Amino acid sequence: MDTLQGILAEMGSWAIPVAIVGIVGIGAIRKVKVYEVFVEGAKEGFDVGVRIIPYLVAILVAIGMFRASGALDFLVAALDPLLSWVGYPGEALPMALIRPLSGSGALGVMTELINTHGPDSFIGRLASVMMGSTETTFYVLAVYLGSVAVRRSRHTLAACLIADAAGLIAAFIVVKVVWG
Amino acid sequence: MNAVWVGLIVIAILVAAFTGHMEETTNAAMDSAGAAVELAIGLIGVMALWLGLMKIAEKAGLVQALARLLRPLLRRIFPEVPKDHPAMGSMLANIAANMLGLGNSATALGLRAMQDLQNLNKEKASASNSMATFLAINTSSVTIIPATVIAIRASANSNSPAEIIGPVIVATLVSTTVGIFASRLLQRFVPAQGVDVATTDDQPSDNPRPQADTCTTNTGMSDSSNPRPQADTGTSDTGTSDQDSSSAGRSTGKKNGEGR
Numbered sequence: 424m425d426t427l428q429g430i431l432a433e434m435g436s437w438a439i440p441v442a443i444v445g446i447v448g449i450g451a452i453r454k455v456k457v458y459e460v461f462v463e464g465a466k467e468g469f470d471v472g473v474r475i476i477p478y479l480v481a482i483l484v485a486i487g488m489f490r491a492s493g494a495l496d497f498l499v500a501a502l503d504p505l506l507s508w509v510g511y512p513g514e515a516l517p518m519a520l521i522r523p524l525s526g527s528g529a530l531g532v533m534t535e536l537i538n539t540h541g542p543d544s545f546i547g548r549l550a551s552v553m554m555g556s557t558e559t560t561f562y563v564l565a566v567y568l569g570s571v572a573v574r575r576s577r578h579t580l581a582a583c584l585i586a587d588a589a590g591l592i593a594a595f596i597v598v599k600v601v602w603g
Numbered sequence: 604m605n606a607v608w609v610g611l612i613v614i615a616i617l618v619a620a621f622t623g624h625m626e627e628t629t630n631a632a633m634d635s636a637g638a639a640v641e642l643a644i645g646l647i648g649v650m651a652l653w654l655g656l657m658k659i660a661e662k663a664g665l666v667q668a669l670a671r672l673l674r675p676l677l678r679r680i681f682p683e684v685p686k687d688h689p690a691m692g693s694m695l696a697n698i699a700a701n702m703l704g705l706g707n708s709a710t711a712l713g714l715r716a717m718q719d720l721q722n723l724n725k726e727k728a729s730a731s732n733s734m735a736t737f738l739a740i741n742t743s744s745v746t747i748i749p750a751t752v753i754a755i756r757a758s759a760n761s762n763s764p765a766e767i768i769g770p771v772i773v774a775t776l777v778s779t780t781v782g783i784f785a786s787r788l789l790q791r792f793v794p795a796q797g798v799d800v801a802t803t804d805d806q807p808s809d810n811p812r813p814q815a816d817t818c819t820t821n822t823g824m825s826d827s828s829n830p831r832p833q834a835d836t837g838t839s840d841t842g843t844s845d846q847d848s849s850s851a852g853r854s855t856g857k858k859n860g861e862g863r
Binding site: 464 | 604607608611612614615616618619622624627628630631632634635636638639640642643644646647648649650651652653654655656657658659660662663664665700703705708710711713714717718720721724727728729730734735736738739741742743744746749751752755756759760761762763764766767768769770771772773774775777778779781782785786789790792793795
């Protein structure tokens with residue numbers, strides 16, 4: 424496992440340099456005016472960054488307020504009896520609920536769970552797998568749809584939340600099967 | 604998204620009132636607003652870098668080559684996207700970056716993919732089917748190296764910090780697959796043009812096509828107002844006299860001209 428981890432970490436640190444050299448190199452070989460074309464493309468970076476600001480402010484403010492008000496604790500309390508019935512540890516529930524809302528929040532919850540219960544405990548492993556296998560859905564939707572000024576998201580949110588739920592349930596089952 | 608947003612805010616205020624967290628909630632709102640701008644500004648540099656590189660890759664034919672590589676699979680998942688369209692390549696680039704856990708670079712490439720998908724989108728204000736599927740894949744996280752998680756586990760003295768990689772990949776595969784199927788299934792219940800239903804039953808067959816189109820755009824523009832009354836006027840116009848319908852036709856032409 425350690426060698427695998429090493430290889431994967433190495434792949435991660437090589438990916439960007441290789442991509443940059445590869446793209447620019449092949450571009451130059453194929454007679455693309457790389458410098459001019461790069462600048463032309465890079466110009467859009469600023470526009471996109473500025474365009475997503477209102478969407479980001481809207482969603483992050485709402486999520487920030489929701490977390491700070493303590494509404495999440497109520498949700499946890501409400502769902503706890505249902506989940507403990509299937510053997511899902513109540514301590515890991517905030518993790519599942521906060522994950523689609525806030526990446527840094529979920530990271531905080533995960534770190535806390537790992538430190539209190541130990542990284543190799545059932546809860547520690549469950550939190551780790553849930554963190555790794557899901558995304559901050561609301562943030563991604565706000566930024567991605569906002570960048571192209573799409574206002575009606577149609578079924579996007581529902582599909583993404585169903586995927587999140589499936590990921591969280593799968594994480595629980597896999598951890599249960601692998602480490603009991 | 605509207606309902607979710609209102610829901611989050613209203614619930615937050617109500618709960619804050621009950622629990623006495625009003626002060627914290629206010630601070631959170633202000634802090635988050637500031638953090639959102641910092642986040643967006645922070646993205647600009649990486650954004651510019653990747654958009655520049657993607658432009659080179661596109662001109663050199665690399666984006667298209669990437670798309671060709673996985674074409675059989677992609678055509679099933681995104682049937683609305685033409686097979687050689689740059690959107691295929693940029694979506695793949697984003698997914699690859701996500702797999703490697705490249706954070707902001709993945710976001711930059713993903714936003715580029717959204718632009719490509721928006722070029723194909725007929726209803727610019729609504730998400731297209733392809734966008735929904737792409738986002739479902741994206742938010743289900745296709746990570747194969749959860750680097751941050753491994754680092755935190757290592758610092759907490761885990762016996763095997765990386766042991767979670769296998770389970771993470773399995774859980775991710777499940778959520779991605781479910782996400783794709785969910786979006787392909789749900790799209791049938793949410794038509795891209797939300798006004799289709801209102802305009803189909805009230806147009807007699809002798810009506811010329813363009814008029815039907817204007818009705819659609821009319822109701823489409825006044826999004827919040829009830830589409831029904833407008834559709835009804837359309838029917839009575841054509842029903843009562845020819846003059847009315849011809850004047851409606853003239854206004855149709857004007858509307859179209861303004862639109863384009």
